[in-house]
Amino acid sequence: MPLYHNDDQAMLADSARGFMADEGAIARQLRHFRDIQCKDGFGHALWGQFAEMGFTGILVPEADGGLGMGHVEAGIVLEEIGRNLTPSPFLTSSVMAATALSAGGDELRGRYLPGLLDGSSVYAVAIDEGPKHRPERIKTRAERAGNGFKLSGTKAFVVQGASADMLVVAARTAGNDEDDAGITLFAVPRDASGLSLDSVRLVDSAMAAHVKLDNVQLDADAVIGEVDGGREVLNRMLSAGRIGAAAESVGVGMGAFDMTTTYLKQRKQFGKLIGEFQSLQHRAAHLYSELEIARAVVIKAQQLLDGGSDKADLMVSVAKAKAGQAAGLAVKEGVQMHGGIGMTDEYDIGLYMKRDRALAEFMGDQYYHAQRVAVLSGY
Amino acid sequence: MSDPDAFRAELRAWLEANCPPEMQQPVRDEDDVCWGGRNFKFKNPAQKAWLEVCVAKGYTVPDWPVAYGGAGMTPAEAKIWREEMQRIGARPPLSSFGIWMLGPALLKFGTEEQKVHYLGQVARGEIRWCQGYSEPGSGSDLVSLQTFGEDKGDHWVVNGQKIWTSYADKADWIFCLVRTDKANKYQGISFLLFDMASPGVSTKPILLISGNSPFCETFFDNVSVPKDQIVGELNRGWDVAKYLLGHEREMISGAGGGDRMNTIGAILSRNAGVEDPLLRAELAMFDVDALAYGAMGEKFLDEVKVGKGHPAGSNMMKYAGTELNKRRHELVMAAGGTASLEWDSAASNGGGRARGWLRTKANSIEGGTSEVMLNVIAKRILDLPGA
Ligand SMILES: Cc1cc2nc3c(=O)[nH]c(=O)nc-3n(C[C@H](O)[C@H](O)[C@H](O)COP(=O)(O)OP(=O)(O)OC[C@H]3O[C@@H](n4cnc5c(N)ncnc54)[C@H](O)[C@@H]3O)c2cc1C
Numbered sequence: 140m141p142l143y144h145n146d147d148q149a150m151l152a153d154s155a156r157g158f159m160a161d162e163g164a165i166a167r168q169l170r171h172f173r174d175i176q177c178k179d180g181f182g183h184a185l186w187g188q189f190a191e192m193g194f195t196g197i198l199v200p201e202a203d204g205g206l207g208m209g210h211v212e213a214g215i216v217l218e219e220i221g222r223n224l225t226p227s228p229f230l231t232s233s234v235m236a237a238t239a240l241s242a243g244g245d246e247l248r249g250r251y252l253p254g255l256l257d258g259s260s261v262y263a264v265a266i267d268e269g270p271k272h273r274p275e276r277i278k279t280r281a282e283r284a285g286n287g288f289k290l291s292g293t294k295a296f297v298v299q300g301a302s303a304d305m306l307v308v309a310a311r312t313a314g315n316d317e318d319d320a321g322i323t324l325f326a327v328p329r330d331a332s333g334l335s336l337d338s339v340r341l342v343d344s345a346m347a348a349h350v351k352l353d354n355v356q357l358d359a360d361a362v363i364g365e366v367d368g369g370r371e372v373l374n375r376m377l378s379a380g381r382i383g384a385a386a387e388s389v390g391v392g393m394g395a396f397d398m399t400t401t402y403l404k405q406r407k408q409f410g411k412l413i414g415e416f417q418s419l420q421h422r423a424a425h426l427y428s429e430l431e432i433a434r435a436v437v438i439k440a441q442q443l444l445d446g447g448s449d450k451a452d453l454m455v456s457v458a459k460a461k462a463g464q465a466a467g468l469a470v471k472e473g474v475q476m477h478g479g480i481g482m483t484d485e486y487d488i489g490l491y492m493k494r495d496r497a498l499a500e501f502m503g504d505q506y507y508h509a510q511r512v513a514v515l516s517g518y
Numbered sequence: 519m520s521d522p523d524a525f526r527a528e529l530r531a532w533l534e535a536n537c538p539p540e541m542q543q544p545v546r547d548e549d550d551v552c553w554g555g556r557n558f559k560f561k562n563p564a565q566k567a568w569l570e571v572c573v574a575k576g577y578t579v580p581d582w583p584v585a586y587g588g589a590g591m592t593p594a595e596a597k598i599w600r601e602e603m604q605r606i607g608a609r610p611p612l613s614s615f616g617i618w619m620l621g622p623a624l625l626k627f628g629t630e631e632q633k634v635h636y637l638g639q640v641a642r643g644e645i646r647w648c649q650g651y652s653e654p655g656s657g658s659d660l661v662s663l664q665t666f667g668e669d670k671g672d673h674w675v676v677n678g679q680k681i682w683t684s685y686a687d688k689a690d691w692i693f694c695l696v697r698t699d700k701a702n703k704y705q706g707i708s709f710l711l712f713d714m715a716s717p718g719v720s721t722k723p724i725l726l727i728s729g730n731s732p733f734c735e736t737f738f739d740n741v742s743v744p745k746d747q748i749v750g751e752l753n754r755g756w757d758v759a760k761y762l763l764g765h766e767r768e769m770i771s772g773a774g775g776g777d778r779m780n781t782i783g784a785i786l787s788r789n790a791g792v793e794d795p796l797l798r799a800e801l802a803m804f805d806v807d808a809l810a811y812g813a814m815g816e817k818f819l820d821e822v823k824v825g826k827g828h829p830a831g832s833n834m835m836k837y838a839g840t841e842l843n844k845r846r847h848e849l850v851m852a853a854g855g856t857a858s859l860e861w862d863s864a865a866s867n868g869g870g871r872a873r874g875w876l877r878t879k880a881n882s883i884e885g886g887t888s889e890v891m892l893n894v895i896a897k898r899i900l901d902l903p904g905a
Pocket residue numbers: 648649650651652653656657658659681682683684685733880883884885886887888889890893
């Protein structure tokens with residue numbers, strides 16, 4: 140398969156670009172919801188529009204009423220989200236939770252998918268338990284109780300957790316903290332008793348929750364997939380989240396880069412446009428090259444994931460690491476090349492820097508993923 | 519292409535029947551490469567046999583038209599050919615500046631007669647070409663070149679000096695930039711082809727830090743060049759030169775595959791045992807970049823074949839690919855420790871690692887320096903002012 144978008148994908152990209160640049164624009168969404176100190180950090184009206192556009196069902200199978208598309212298509216939407224810093228539950232709900240739910244039984248899918256598709260529900264994912272991404276280690280316990288389970292433990296960095304109607308929680312039903320096996324995924328309703336969330340605002344104005352599970356009683360039908368066999372579904376959900384975050388990073392990087400090159404063509408010092416200075420030209424050209432490479436490996440990994448290739452895992456980590464590096468460079472160079480104005484809240488370039496920082500941590504930073512590349516390569 | 523799977527199966531069967539096992543071993547040193555040409559000495563019968571079977575099918579230049587010695591493959595077919603070659607680790611049957619550089623330029627700018635004649639020779643490995651661009655005073659600022667061709671009616675008389683001419687002492691012919699109008703900087707250069715055996719041509723090898731002498735100073739002393747040996751129009755050779763440079767940069771970038779995209783962490787850890795966690799981390803970061811660059815190379819070629827992508831994209835590929843390759847060899851040296859320092863022992867394959875490391879330093883100089891690549895990206899792709 141060639142590494143560029145086919146005609147249908149190019150059409151989707153066109154409509155996503157127009158929609159996000161207009162409806163999802165920084166002034167309209169990110170700044171607005173930040174400035175009113177919104178408890179969700181995003182707008183439910185826009186989420187409804189995502190549903191009308193069909194975006195919410197991109198990864199939901201056609202049999203369940205979705206579009207049955209793949210990660211290339213989800214990534215197209217995410218790149219535009221990144222470019223416009225559009226706050227939305229798309230990555231957690233429509234990419235990660237949707238991937239997990241597709242492994243659930245008929246009853247569970249019937250309970251949760253319609254709300255996702257029509258934009259009336261928001262779902263969050265609760266995997267990590269500390270400040271760094273470490274899904275290999277899961278301490279949260281689920282003990283058998285009655286006809287179901289009792290969950291106890293803590294979860295960190297649950298993005299939009301307090302706004303969610305349901306949380307996909309990874310818990311341990313067997314084995315030790317670091318064991319690969321013995322993981323079970325649960326769909327935990329937001330109003331379950333014993334579930335408490337402490338919502339905090341992040342640097343990028345998104346809301347995330349520290350989650351406490353204190354003997355949360357669930358029926359057996361809250362299990363997504365197999366008891367003790369959740370690692371496989373969890374891995375699929377992680378891959379979806381990682382490649383999704385990588386695509387969004389590319390969008391963030393491109394957005395910052397476009398702002399910066401535009402500025403290089405406008406700002407004058409020493410009687411010249413600053414874009415005439417070779418030191419800035421070379422740094423901009425290097426940055427361009429890094430972003431192009433990141434974009435190439437992101438689409439490569441998306442295609443491998445969609446095709447079910449056994450190389451997908453490796454390339455997803457390469458893509459997350461590379462996109463993180465390239466976008467990180469884009470926002471840092473972006474602020475520097477803007478000079479003083481780059482430090483002001485009024486100017487958007489700093490918002491890109493903040494979003495990039497949060498995305499870098501989401502689902503593993505470049506160090507986590509480079510380490511994973513080494514392990515998957517056998518050293 | 520009718521059926522990709524059938525096409526792949528056909529190539530696979532053909533390769534199985536025709537590619538000698540020796541030609542499926544990695545290239546270890548320079549004489550493993552088949553360059554062709556009048557004076558080429560085959561290293562072994564397998565190398566010769568491999569070239570001959572490929573020439574017969576047009577597989578030395580699979581995507582050139584059949585009339586010019588190719589196999590007439592479509593872009594999609596040529597991609598399958600590359601994949602099948604890579605799958606069995608087959609060596610290219612023929613490597614040459616004729617294939618990578620002159621060929622694409624002739625396909626675009628040559629007359630029908632020139633295409634049939636020169637491209638056919640290249641495809642069959644009969645004539646080995648060298649590139650006469652750089653001069654002592656004209657490197658990055660190539661357009662300032664001084665080698666002059668004086669109009670003598672039915673021929674030019676060429677005088678001047680080129681430098682850094684790779685394999686000038688081994689090549690049969692040269693494609694050469696010659697000033698034919700002193701009053702006009704850009705539109706005063708012509709793209710000439712001539713025989714290195716012509717009276718008045720002489721070469722002097724230059725010793726490099728790697729201890730090898732792959733390139734020469736090349737002198738022209740009243741060399742006569744017939745008028746039909748010009749490519750493109752008189753004084754419009756700069757257009758041909760630039761087009762050719764695009765292909766040269768693509769070739770140096772390694773976009774077409776080969777070892778540029780390979781990871782090194784696993785091999786180096788196995789062979790040398792990497793105990794230093796910081797070195798291991800550098801290897802992991804390198805592998806991330808190598809795999810990502812591999813995807814970039816694939817995307818670049820996919821886009822080139824259908825006319826998508828930026829026309830100046832090869833400059834970006836050249837920049838990124840050569841900087842990556844220099845980093846690769848720094849890490850190879852570091853992982854090898856003192857064993858990488860050996861210069862001529864048999865155990866080190868004649869100092870292969872150290873010489874290879876030094877050779878890569880030229881990657882970001884030859885074919886346009888990294889700084890020049892960044893200038894071109896800034897100007898042609900980013901459209902920055904005054905660039
Ligand atoms: C291994 C090898 C093989 C080669 N083979 C051939 C061949 O077959 N045929 C041929 O014709 N040539 C060949 N060359 C020559 C090559 O193309 C030139 O070396 C190259 O173009 C640089 O020119 P220069 O060496 O004169 O360096 P210079 O142009 O003098 O550059 C010196 C330094 O100044 C920098 N610089 C120059 N101009 C600028 C600018 N505008 N902005 C910023 N920095 C700048 C350069 O990047 C470099 O770092 C080969 C070179 C090598 C190393």
